[in-house]
Amino acid sequence: MIWNQHIECMSREAMRSLQAQRLRETVNRIHTHVPFYRQQLQQAGIRPEDIKTVDDLQHLPFTTKLDLRDNYPFGLFAAPQQDVVRLHASSGTTGKSTVVGYTHNDILMWSEVVARSLAMADVNRNDIIQVAYGYGLFTGGLGLHYGAEKIGASVIPISVGNTKKQLQLMQDFGSTILTCTPSYASFLGEAIREAGIERSRLRLRAGIFGAEPWTAEMRKEIEELLAIQAFDIYGLSEVIGPGVSMECPMQNGLHVFEDHFIPEIIDPDTCEVLPYGELGELVFTSVTKEALPLIRYRTRDLTRLHADVCECGRTLVRMEKCVGRSDDMLIIRGVNVFPSQVESVLMEMNETKPHYLLIVDREHNLDTLEIQVEVEDQFFSDEVGELEALQQRIHQNIQSMLGISARIKLVEPRTIERSAGKAQRVIDNRKL
Amino acid sequence: MIIRQLSVFLENKTGRLTEITGILAEHGIDISAFSIADSTDFGILRMITSDPGLAETVLKAQGFAVKITDVACLVVPHVPGGLHKALRLLSEHGVAIDYMYAYATGDNAVVVIRADSLEKMIRVLEEHGEKFLEPGGDNP
Numbered sequence: 001m002i003w004n005q006h007i008e009c010m011s012r013e014a015m016r017s018l019q020a021q022r023l024r025e026t027v028n029r030i031h032t033h034v035p036f037y038r039q040q041l042q043q044a045g046i047r048p049e050d051i052k053t054v055d056d057l058q059h060l061p062f063t064t065k066l067d068l069r070d071n072y073p074f075g076l077f078a079a080p081q082q083d084v085v086r087l088h089a090s091s092g093t094t095g096k097s098t099v100v101g102y103t104h105n106d107i108l109m110w111s112e113v114v115a116r117s118l119a120m121a122d123v124n125r126n127d128i129i130q131v132a133y134g135y136g137l138f139t140g141g142l143g144l145h146y147g148a149e150k151i152g153a154s155v156i157p158i159s160v161g162n163t164k165k166q167l168q169l170m171q172d173f174g175s176t177i178l179t180c181t182p183s184y185a186s187f188l189g190e191a192i193r194e195a196g197i198e199r200s201r202l203r204l205r206a207g208i209f210g211a212e213p214w215t216a217e218m219r220k221e222i223e224e225l226l227a228i229q230a231f232d233i234y235g236l237s238e239v240i241g242p243g244v245s246m247e248c249p250m251q252n253g254l255h256v257f258e259d260h261f262i263p264e265i266i267d268p269d270t271c272e273v274l275p276y277g278e279l280g281e282l283v284f285t286s287v288t289k290e291a292l293p294l295i296r297y298r299t300r301d302l303t304r305l306h307a308d309v310c311e312c313g314r315t316l317v318r319m320e321k322c323v324g325r326s327d328d329m330l331i332i333r334g335v336n337v338f339p340s341q342v343e344s345v346l347m348e349m350n351e352t353k354p355h356y357l358l359i360v361d362r363e364h365n366l367d368t369l370e371i372q373v374e375v376e377d378q379f380f381s382d383e384v385g386e387l388e389a390l391q392q393r394i395h396q397n398i399q400s401m402l403g404i405s406a407r408i409k410l411v412e413p414r415t416i417e418r419s420a421g422k423a424q425r426v427i428d429n430r431k432l
Numbered sequence: 433m434i435i436r437q438l439s440v441f442l443e444n445k446t447g448r449l450t451e452i453t454g455i456l457a458e459h460g461i462d463i464s465a466f467s468i469a470d471s472t473d474f475g476i477l478r479m480i481t482s483d484p485g486l487a488e489t490v491l492k493a494q495g496f497a498v499k500i501t502d503v504a505c506l507v508v509p510h511v512p513g514g515l516h517k518a519l520r521l522l523s524e525h526g527v528a529i530d531y532m533y534a535y536a537t538g539d540n541a542v543v544v545i546r547a548d549s550l551e552k553m554i555r556v557l558e559e560h561g562e563k564f565l566e567p568g569g570d571n572p
Contacts, residue, residue, distance in 0.1 A: 375441050375474075380497040382439030382476050383530060384469045391473075410474050412443050414495045 003119035003151075004112070007259050008314045012307065015315065019262050020053045022287035027051045027060075030293055033078040036071055037295065054262060057285060058273050062296045065098060068238065073099040079291045089137045090237045090336065097137075100237045101291035107146065109288055110240050113257045114147020117246035120255070120312075121206045121231045123177055125152035128203075130170060132180035132188070133211065134160040134334075139241030140211050144179045147243060153177070160184060163191050174203040181334045182214035182222060182230075186365035189225025204228050210235065210242055212331045213322060232321060238297050239284045245319055250311045253318030260288045263317060264296070265305050268326035276307045281326045282319065300327045330360060330426065332367045335404050339425040342371060345397045351379050351390060357416050361429045369406040371398065374413050433554045433564045434502045436484040437544065441497035442468070442475040452477065455494055461487050465505075465544055467533035478533070480505065480544060504554055505565035506543045510536045515543065518562050522547070525556045 002008050010018070030037040031048045040061045041048070050056065068076060077084065085104050089097040102110065123129065129148045133140030141159055148155045156169055160180060166188060169175065178185060185207055192202070204226055210233035222230045234254050235242035239261055245254035256263045265280040266273055274280045282299045286292075301322040309315050330337045339358055346356055355374040360367060373394060381387055391408045398406050417424060442448050449468075456463060462482035469476045481487045484500055491498045508514040515534070522529065527547050534543040542565060547553045554564060 375497045377492065377497050377499070380439075380441050380499050382437075382478060382499050382501050384471050384476060387441075387474065387476070388471055410441075412441060412448075412495070413497050415443070 001119045001122055001124065002313065003116040007257075008116065008255070008316055010259075010315055012315060015258065016054050018259055019287060022259070023054060023057065023262065023285065024048075024051055026285070026287045026289075026293045027295075029078050029290075030295060034076055036067070036076055040295075057262065057264065057296065060285075060295050062271065062283065062298050063294045064298050065238070065300075068098045074101065076294070077101050077291055078289075078293055079103050084291050086142075088139045088142075088237055088241065098238065100139075103290040106240075106289055106291050109260060110143060110243060111146040111150040113240065113243035113260060114143055115150040116257060117233055117243045118144075118147055118151055118153070118177075118208065120246050120248045121177070121208055121229070122249070123148070123151055123153055123206070123208075127151075127153040127176045128156065128173055129153045129177040129179060130156045130158060130166070130173075130175040132158055132160055132166060132178060132184060133242075138334075139235070139237045140181075140334075143235070143241035143243060144208070163188065167191060167195060167197060170204065171197065171201050176203050176205050178204055178207040178226070178228070179233075180207075180209065181211045182209040182218055183212060183333060183362075183365055183367060185209050185222050185230070186218065186225065189222060190365060193225065199227055202227075206231060208233050208246075211334045234319070234322075236299060238292075238294055239286055239299075240289070244284070248310060248312040248314060252310065253306055253320050255310065255314050255316040255318055256305075258317055261286050263305055263319065265303070266298075268300075268302075276305050276317075279304050279323070282322070298326075300325050300329060302326055328426065330358070330428065332360060332369050332404055335402060337369070337402055337404070341401060342398065343425075345401050346373065346394070349394065349397060351393070355414075355416050356425065358426045359429065360426065367430065369404060370409055371406045372409045372411045372416060374416055375410045376413055433504055433558075433566070434550060435480060435505050435544075435565065435567050437501045437503040437546070438479045438481055438484050438487050438491075439499045439501055440477040440479075440491060442477050444470065444473060444475055449477065451494070452491065452496070455490055456481065456487060459483075459486060459490050461490075465533065465535055465542065467531075467544075469531065478531075478544075501546060502550055503544050503546045504550055506545055506557065507563040507565060508541050508543060510539055510541045514541065518543075518557055521556055521560050521562075522553060525552070527553045527556060 027048045044061050083103045084101040086102040089099045131141055131144045133144055135141030145155055145157055205228055207228050207230045219230050232247045233242050235244040244261055245256040247254050262285045264273055264283040266283055268281040282301045282303050284297050286294050302324045303322045304320045306318045328339050357372040359370040394408045464480045466479040488498050488500055508518055530546040532543055532545040534541055
């Protein structure tokens with residue numbers, strides 16, 4: 001089912017013209033209301049009236065996560081506080097989180113793109129949708145919630161965790177759709193198998209999974225475990241949250257809702273715009289957002305865009321599943337983790353040197369993080385209890401900074417490989 | 433009375449202990465007592481050696497985390513109740529033992545002890561006629 005036939009099947013020319021009109025409005029908006037952007041445009045020697053078509057986008061400066069942090073919390077907002085009806089914040093924190101805001105219209109637009117996404121998995125008002133994404137500051141739960149309500153499906157806002165209750169309600173309420181991170185889906189699938197729940201007692205038919213990278217193998221595994229069709233949804237809070245793009249039943253890429261978010265692919269090193277089909281960093285310009293419109297926001301996700309018409313009939317540009325990151329960010333159990341965050345925790349402790357290695361693995365479908373830290377002469381105590389207490393302190397500091405539990409392993413000095421160039425700080429064994 | 437014990441941080445990996453004993457052997461350093469304290473992830477090798485200063489230098493040069501800790505080596509008669517007498521005295525005088533390890537040969541046993549107050553421990557035990565190895569006389 002296509003939720004918004006008019007937009008989703010629009011001709012490329014009509015889409016370009018709609019985008020151009022909205023881009024001009026957005027550039028005016030940020031020029032008027034956001035001092036940061038006014039200064040950025042001035043420095044680049046661009047007047048708002050210079051931006052006429054989508055092609056002119058390439059003259060505009062980029063926005064990065066650092067810009068959001070530097071303007072924490074509301075410095076990039078283009079709407080007055082009384083018009084902001086919702087605040088979310090991303091989990092990826094180096095001291096400060098990334099704050100995003102929504103006006104009433106932004107929430108309506110978000111609901112619209114999530115409704116379009118759900119419709120791609122053929123969700124309708126007869127469905128019972130179990131939203132097992134986290135609710136709260138994280139955009140996953142509420143994002144899916146509003147979109148599902150817009151469609152008129154029955155929403156179970158159970159949030160993430162409490163697996164026993166998830167399985168209970170899934171059976172008692174007859175959930176037909178599951179939405180959560182792919183790792184939690186897989187975890188729930190295992191739990192169903194372990195609990196010996198007969199497939200006939202479940203009515204699940206599809207799952208909509210996102211917020212972390214997952215492979216084709218993982219899709220197959222989840223589809224077998226839960227006996228459902230698994231769909232990939234993509235989004236990031238800086239752009240809107242879940243519902244920036246979504247897979248249709250053809251499963252040959254995720255359709256970007258480009259009437260709201262204009263995608264570009266750039267070379268992450270030269271920042272030059274690349275043509276369709278080439279691999280590079282995904283960049284978004286939000287052209288309808290009121291509270292926090294971002295110009296050329298660098299997602300750091302590496303992917304390709306395709307503009308040919310999909311067999312499903314949609315003309316919206318498709319993005320491939322992201323193949324990696326142009327920075328060193330890891331997504332561990334849905335949480336953004338930068339090795340530099342671990343480094344700053346170690347530096348601040350004054351008890352360790354920043355020689356560390358992150359080892360990420362996936363055990364029983366859940367991500368695990370081990371942090372190896374070198375023991376230095378000056379911090380080496382010859383008492384087991386003191387070293388164990390040091391391990392515990394590192395564990396707690398990492399937990400409070402990153403919000404995830406890591407196994408801390410003390411290793412001998414100079415055993416973590418040094419290299420002349422960029423240090424190898426991460427071993428990711430998940431093969432994503 | 434105080435003897436310099438050498439402690440080395442060890443990952444629980446095969447061959448690490450052999451590397452240390454090899455390095456000490458090459459430099460003519462004799463080990464008269466040792467113990468390994470271990471957790472699930474790592475171990476701490478503690479040793480009484482003939483030349484703790486040299487041992488520290490050569491092991492550090494090979495990249496090991498090394499620490500010199502003061503301990504005392506109590507000599508007790510190798511008879512029933514020999515150790516008990518000394519430990520009872522420490523307990524009565526409120527001296528807490530952090531760790532200890534021991535070996536017995538012939539008539540005597542040597543107990544390596546790390547305590548919260550080494551000086552007090554030595555004083556208490558000597559006042560009661562207990563004996564300690566002298567520094568430099570590590571090899572009884």
